[in-house]
Amino acid sequence: MxxxxxxxxxxxxxxxxxxxxxxxxxxxxxxxxxxxxxxxxxxxxxxxxxxxxxxxxxxxxxxxxxxxxxxxxxxxxxxxxxxxxxxxxxxxxxxxxxxxxxxxxxxxxxxxxxxxxxxxxxxxxxxxxxxxxxxxxxxxxxxSVRDFGTRSPTDRPFFQPGSMDPMDARAYVNLAAGPALPDATVVDPMCGTGGILLEAGLVGARGVGNDAQWKMARGARENLAALLPDADWDVVRGDATALPLRDDAADAVVFDAPYGRQSKIARHELSDLVEGALSEAVRVAPAAVLVADRPWDDEAEAAGWRVDDRFERRVHKSLDRHVLVLSRR
Missing domain, CATH: 3.30.2130.30 (VC0802-like)
Known part of the structure; x- marks a missing residue:
């Protein structure tokens, strides 16, 4: 014991x-x-x-x-x-x-x-x-190695406000890909500045990132090249609702959905974007973690996921993160 x-x-x-x-x-x-x-x-x-x-x-x-x-x-x-x-x-x-x-x-x-x-x-x-x-x-x-403070998002070569705390990013990778680690491939279809991919690489996984914005895709590559120079990773610009990946290409998908009530992200309505990303995620991997500012349980189940666990985590007084731990149904 x-x-x-x-x-x-x-x-x-x-x-x-x-x-x-x-x-x-x-x-x-x-x-x-x-x-x-x-x-x-x-x-x-x-x-x-x-x-x-x-x-x-x-x-x-x-x-x-x-x-x-x-x-x-x-x-x-x-x-x-x-x-x-x-x-x-x-x-x-x-x-x-x-x-x-x-x-x-x-x-x-x-x-x-x-x-x-x-x-x-x-x-x-x-x-x-x-x-x-x-x-x-x-x-x-x-x-555990408590070095998360050395990877503050503000200290990375490319930074954007709203980047996820490294400790939480690490936990979400472990929740999604844990059983397959360290020999796992982790996909982030909305990778932003690459924080989730960075933690995936540090636990031994291969990270594959995708983002709809050229700026974010380039920035994520810059961060990963600087902080994971010897790791196996890749980042492309693309649509999260049509990932350029074959079926079962990965062991897990982890993504932080856009926050706020904005009506459009790139060319998608927010609900269409998240629903499409969930449908693509279930195609490419058997497990996922979705982080968002609201529940997406119904949409996840409609896409073919089973909600194994869910958490509501306080970030600050005006933001709670909803975390869904998913497995392919």
Whole structure:
């Protein structure tokens, strides 16, 4: 069994669990605020997760007190040796436990069992996770790479307002293509500045982008050439309702539909554009994630998709993102 430390806010937990389950883990179950367990984990995929911080091998679960954590560790059996450090967390500040006291007490148990303490470069890290009335003890196994801030849309060679946050773009790629990663092809039929394609490339997928505007297609190519110089990707100018791709050319489609109530985008009405893109997406891939400023459930089902999951995520007070996780019906 494994323990997952979830990123984001409380409202992101279901979203985070599904991302982990689609891209890296099996049988994920929330056990406390910010914490989940999983039966199995592809540890090599953990660094690419957006909404999971750490994955650790579970020692056991008890109530949220230092005394109970010490009793659990004392009774536990594990086959490890070398140096160790204990890292305590009060997850989302939801318990009254002193993490420094927990680290000292648990460290004492490990010293008594023959471990040397090395806080700088230990062979093993024991994570003591206190959340509400629950404590999980677990040996750290893998962590996600939290470098999203280095890829701010405003720092790219080509920038346009409204570009998606890299952390969210990564999560949408994992939701759509997770089971096929890293050997996946991901299509974005409305690629804009290329943010979704960038995250697809960084998790090992081949990105294929399309945009109706020459400016956006050129800009996406510029960004990908600068930030993914060695990756396999392509961007073309074209109509999202008539993609220049053969049937089943990809493993997943991910796209961020135009926002607002504007009557036309390029030569299409907004509803015609999204409906047409959904119909093309179901032709070229068996899975998709659609992000939009309103629900498109009926249109997705009419195009041949099944809505497996849906999320409504607050961006700011005047914008909620509706996220549909789709599979070909």
């Amino acid at each position: 494994y323990c997952l430390e979830l990123a984001g806010e409380a409202s992101d937990e279901a979203f985070a669990i599904l991302e982990a389950e689609r891209a890296a883990a099996t049988a994920v179950d929330r056990v406390a605020p910010g914490l989940a367990t999983a039966r199995g984990v592809r540890l090599d995929r953990v660094p690419t997760l957006a909404y999971t911080h750490h994955v650790s091998e579970l020692v056991g679960r008890t109530d949220a007190s230092v005394e109970s954590a010490v009793a659990l560790l004392t009774a536990a059996s594990f086959d490890r040796e070398g140096s160790v450090a204990v890292r305590g967390r009060d997850v989302r500040s939801s318990s009254d436990v002193s993490t420094s006291a927990a680290e000292r007490a648990l460290g004492g148990v490990l010293v008594d069992r023959g471990f040397a303490v090395d806080l700088d470069d230990p062979d093993h890290v024991l994570r003591a996770l206190f959340s509400a009335d629950t404590c999980l003890l677990a040996w750290e196994a893998a962590a």
